[in-house]
Amino acid sequence: MTVDFDTPIERTGTACLKVDGAAARFGQSDLLPLWVADMDFPAPAAVTQALIERARHPVYGYTLYPDSLYEALLDWLETRHHWAVPREWLLLAPGVVPSLHAAALALTEPGEGIVIQPPVYGPFRGAVTETGRRLMENPLRFDGQRYRIDYEHLEHCARQGARLLFLCSPHNPVGRVWQADELTELMRIVERYDMRVLSDEIHHDLIYPGHRHIPLGAQAEAPTRVITALAPSKSFNVPGLGLSALIVPEARQRDALQRVFRQMALGQANPFSVVAFEAAYRNGADWLDALCNYLAGNRDRVRAMLAGQGGALRLIEPEGTYLLWLDARALAMDDAALAGFFTHKARVGLNAGIEYGQGGQGFMRLNIATPRARLEQALGRILTALHTL
Ligand SMILES: Cc1ncc(COP(=O)(O)O)c(C=O)c1O
Known part of the structure; x- marks a missing residue:
């Protein structure tokens, strides 16, 4: 099954937490939100179709x-x-x-x-x-x-x-x-x-x-x-x-x-x-297979793009989930400075590792369930911000 995961979908104005809630969450309105664990992809067509059919029945x-x-x-x-x-x-x-x-x-x-x-x-x-x-x-x-x-x-x-x-x-x-x-x-x-x-x-x-x-x-x-x-x-x-x-x-x-x-x-x-x-x-099985394939491609892209920056930000190789764990300890920033760096310098909305408790200090969580071009744009912003350090 071929599924189009590349075409971006405008989520602004759908009262969605990830996008519409980002400015309040991060204190920054111009940012690419790659945080809370939902995907920027449309649900399988079979799901949307079933919902439309149900909605057509007006009771x-x-x-x-x-x-x-x-x-x-x-x-x-x-x-x-x-x-x-x-x-x-x-x-x-x-x-x-x-x-x-x-x-x-x-x-x-x-x-x-x-x-x-x-x-x-x-x-x-x-x-x-x-x-x-x-x-x-x-x-x-x-x-x-x-x-x-x-x-x-x-x-x-x-x-x-x-x-x-x-x-x-x-x-x-x-x-x-x-x-x-x-x-x-x-x-x-x-x-x-x-x-x-x-x-x-x-x-x-x-x-x-x-x-x-x-x-x-x-x-x-x-x-x-x-x-x-x-x-x-x-x-x-x-x-x-x-x-x-x-x-x-x-x-x-x-x-x-x-x-x-x-x-x-x-x-x-x-x-x-x-x-x-x-x-x-x-x-949903075929759609899910296509999704996993796309996510593996996104993960590979993150790995490749981070490879050139000298180890300031290291990908912890994921075995599952679309949530990537990035080791930013080499930047030697405290957690407030690290969160500020990603939010205000790179202008990407990631979850700070510290939100996950002990052992999260110095890490960031990146949600890669987004069209590849958008992910590349976010990584581009991060790499540019790293250069300015
Ligand atoms: C491990 C884990 N459990 C539960 C949830 C949320 O579950 P629910 O929305 O069904 O309460 C998440 C969402 O990110 C999660 O990562």
Whole structure:
């Protein structure tokens, strides 16, 4: 399938966070926004078509989750991820971040420890602190090339009473796709200390050639210890529609999670989310293949353009996700100066690494899900700004 990812789409005026919210976010209006994790590409035509057809029916009433929606996701998991999930394990949820909060509330008691592995997607921290649980940090270890899980320290957290681990798989922002042996080692600790894992696999479809995403729940010998959160939002660029799924093998945990959603009266389906969710999983495979191919090309372009600038800015080779992690420590700027340099000197809107917690100091996160010419323009601005230093 050929898909046009090159033609820019004007997003200004659609009340979109990435563009319309950029001036307020960065304090700079003339800037190329390559920050929050959505894509500047149109969703698959099959999704847009399904939404248009639904919108043509002028009654937008209370909506069910049809059987066909569950089947579309189950088929996707089986064909794409080689994971046969029983239908009764599936719960639908109003987003992955709400699911993290719900998991904290349902699976732990107030004050109990939940582990996160920074640098990591910011709301992981909030899901622990805002639910009144104890934040336990197991920072990833960086050897200069690659990030790894610190098993010794994870075991230390477990001994200190951690009950739950929030795993980011693939890992935003460092781009790791965890390998089978890494997941096995992690589960050894989880089982030994009677912990649970909430595995956030929202980026699972966005994997670069040479790497393979392994669903933790599919490989785990004790699947009841693993709850998986996923969504079509990153894969098919429909994050504003806000529908996600949880895979929960144990009935007791499913009940506990459903109770939390019920307490908040969060069970209501949105007719547009339902239609987009099903259309994406049913008809989005070829589009997704084309997307992954385009993203690999964008990643290669970033690597090539950064190669000539003497190492001031280094790409940490990504294995998955469209979020690239750039090591800017050689610039020797503090985090405020570094953010200011990118925003006001280079005039590009990137996320500062420090937003992702410990280990993020001196790094920047670049969203490459944008037409290549725009990405090149942004990199051109960055390279020009670097020359002026
Ligand atoms: C790891 C991760 N989890 C969750 C989300 C957001 O999920 P949702 O929009 O479904 O709450 C993101 C978005 O960037 C993410 O990177």
